[in-house]
């Protein structure tokens with residue numbers, strides 16, 4: 220590490236990592252400090268470990284219901300919990316390793332230690348395990364300091380909520396909106412996958428059919444939602460979603476069918 224950086228970020232979770240990657244790719248020399256190690260809550264306790272466990276449980280459920288798919292696997296199916304946890308640890312470790320490789324490739328400096336801001340451009344770094352004969356604490360200087368130390372959930376006022384285009388609660392209350400849905404149980408691919416619970420629900424502006432948002436409960440919801448996010452971002456309507464070519468059979472047809480329901484409701488109102 221050097222003594223001075225353009226940007227010094229405290230916290231190497233998702234937010235801190237992003238700030239360092241962005242800063243470095245714009246030509247700033249960036250460093251990160253984290254008292255726990257890289258990856259923050261997402262990689263070490265949250266998003267990734269929970270999804271690894273969820274995937275193991277999905278596999279268990281699939282194997283248990285294999286007979287329904289015409290596959291006989293016997294009855295002695297059990298969860299090897301220590302293997303599940305071992306896989307979880309290995310995945311986290313490999314992703315942590317990938318982050319460190321990225322630091323090397325991008326020339327981002329990293330230090331495991333606790334950061335305390337002691338001046339407008341100064342951070343005191345306290346190392347947990349200093350190397351023998353090395354200092355346990357030192358000061359780093361930076362043009363800008365980014366605080367990315369995570370947060371606890373709390374209600375807060377949102378800056379920019381008054382800007383045009385941002386829908387506040389009262390604006391939503393005054394909005395004439397429609398809801399169009401379609402269940403996964405009527406979507407061929409969901410039936411093929413034997414995962415028929417849930418539905419897609421679109422919320423749109425009545426009259427224009429413009430998509431305002433939506434919900435997806437069901438198989439691969441976290442993948443499917445990207446189509447809806449893009450549609451909302453681009454100001455598309457239920458009609459656009461209905462007419463867009465979707466692969467058949469696919470889970471994404473569920474969104475298309477919800478779009479068709481919305482389009483039909485809009486046409487009824489317009490007729």
Ligand SMILES: Cc1cc2nc3c(=O)[nH]c(=O)nc-3n(C[C@H](O)[C@H](O)[C@H](O)COP(=O)(O)OP(=O)(O)OC[C@H]3O[C@@H](n4cnc5c(N)ncnc54)[C@H](O)[C@@H]3O)c2cc1C
Pocket residue numbers: 229230231232233234235252253254255256257258259260261262264265266267269332333334335367368369370
């Ligand atoms: C069980 C669970 C499941 C989740 N699943 C998802 C999901 O599927 N999808 C999703 O998008 N989000 C999910 N989240 C939320 C996600 O984990 C957080 O939104 C994300 O981790 C926030 O990132 P962050 O960088 O702001 O903070 P954090 O990840 O909390 O990182 C902050 C970092 O700052 C470090 N730090 C704090 N103080 C100091 C200091 N003084 N000096 C040095 N370092 C310091 C901490 O050690 C930590 O590593 C989940 C959360 C949980 C709990």
